[in-house]
Structure formats: structure tokens, C-alpha cells
Amino acid sequence: MQPTDKKNRLEECARLIESAKKCLENNDKECVMRLIEELVRNQCHNGYAVGSEIVNRVRELVHELWLRNKDHGFRCGLLTLLRDLGLTKRWTRDALRTGGRKLDRWLIKCGINWEGKATRGNLVKEIEGLLRRLGWDEVKMCEELWRLVGVDVDEFRKYSVEPCIWLKA
Numbered sequence: 001m002q003p004t005d006k007k008n009r010l011e012e013c014a015r016l017i018e019s020a021k022k023c024l025e026n027n028d029k030e031c032v033m034r035l036i037e038e039l040v041r042n043q044c045h046n047g048y049a050v051g052s053e054i055v056n057r058v059r060e061l062v063h064e065l066w067l068r069n070k071d072h073g074f075r076c077g078l079l080t081l082l083r084d085l086g087l088t089k090r091w092t093r094d095a096l097r098t099g100g101r102k103l104d105r106w107l108i109k110c111g112i113n114w115e116g117k118a119t120r121g122n123l124v125k126e127i128e129g130l131l132r133r134l135g136w137d138e139v140k141m142c143e144e145l146w147r148l149v150g151v152d153v154d155e156f157r158k159y160s161v162e163p164c165i166w167l168k169a
Contacts (some may be wrong), residue, residue: 013044013054020061031076032065033081040085059095066096067118076110083114139164 011018016039023031036058043049045058052088062082069075082092093103107114142164156163 009042010050010054012042013039013050013058015043016042017054017057017061018022024061024064024068025084027068029065029069032061033078033119036062036065037081041088045087053149060090062092063097072109075106076112079110079114083112091115110126139160 016035020035020039023035039045039058039061046057062078066075066078069078071136082095087101089103093100096103098106113125128141131155136144146153146163151163153163
């Protein structure tokens with residue numbers, strides 16, 4: 001991203017936040033929801049794209065909207081919107097300033113299925129578990145990993161070098 005692109009994005013995010021605050025002051029929920037959607041589409045919720053100051057302002061906006069509208073149906077609609085926009089449960093929990101269990105209770109009340117995104121570590125554990133069920137062990141996985149990057153493990157063994165010795169340590 002070019003520096004001017006980031007500057008433009010920051011200006012656009014700031015403009016959208018101010019517009020959303022005005023809508024919030026006028027109690028125009030639909031306007032705020034529409035602007036939150038636009039903020040997310042412009043990556044204003046992403047700290048890597050805009051920095052923590054803007055992200056915190058977006059979270060504050062979502063939190064204000066949540067607090068001002070105690071209507072069950074509206075809150076369910078807001079949660080559905082945030083899920084559909086691809087936000088994580090963690091981001092939403094932080095924005096609503098609520099614990100994970102409380103958010104989960106709201107999701108159950110609203111009938112919302114919000115699957116968490118698989119973390120890299122969990123994904124690796126799942127793959128390892130699947131390979132173990134297929135009869136692979138750590139040495140077999142190591143050998144296949146070496147082969148994947150183009151290393152001939154049999155050539156190492158010809159010279160009495162065990163390519164997966166680090167597993168035994």
C-alpha cells in the first residue's frame with residue numbers, strides 16, 4: 001500500500017466514524033449499521049491497515065450502539081451483521097466489552113451460529129491427528145516434510161545421517 005493510500009484510508013475511516021456518531025446522536029440505528037458495514041469494508045476495523053486508534057474508535061462506536069439499543073431483535077441483528085462481515089468473535093467481544101460466555105449466551109438467544117476461525121496451531125494439531133489415524137508417526141511426517149521441500153532423506157541415510165534426529169531429542 002502506498003503512503004497516500006494509507007492516508008486516504010485513515011481520512012475515510014475518520015469521516016465514516018464522524019458520520020456514524022452523528023447518526024448515533026440522532027438515534028438513527030439503520031444509518032449507524034450501514035456506516036459500520038462501510039467501516040468494516042474499508043478495513044477500518046483492522047489494526048494492521050489503520051492502526052489501533054481508529055480500530056478503538058470503531059469498537060467504541062459498536063459498543064455505544066449496543067448500549068443504546070436494548071431491543072433483543074436489534075441486538076441480534078447487530079450480531080448477525082458483525083458475523084456476516086467476517087469479524088471474529090474476539091473482535092466483537094472486545095467491542096461489546098463482554099466476556100466470551102456472555103457473548104455465547106447472546107448468540108444462542110439469537111440463534112446465531114458463529115464458528116471461530118481455526119488458528120494455525122489448532123489446524124496443525126488437527127492435521128497431525130488425522131495423519132496419526134492413517135498410521136503415520138513423527139518420523140514419517142518428518143520424512144514427508146523433507147521430501148516436500150525437495151530433500152532426499154534416503155541420500156542422507158546413505159551417509160549415516162538421520163534427517164529426523166531432532167525429533168528424538
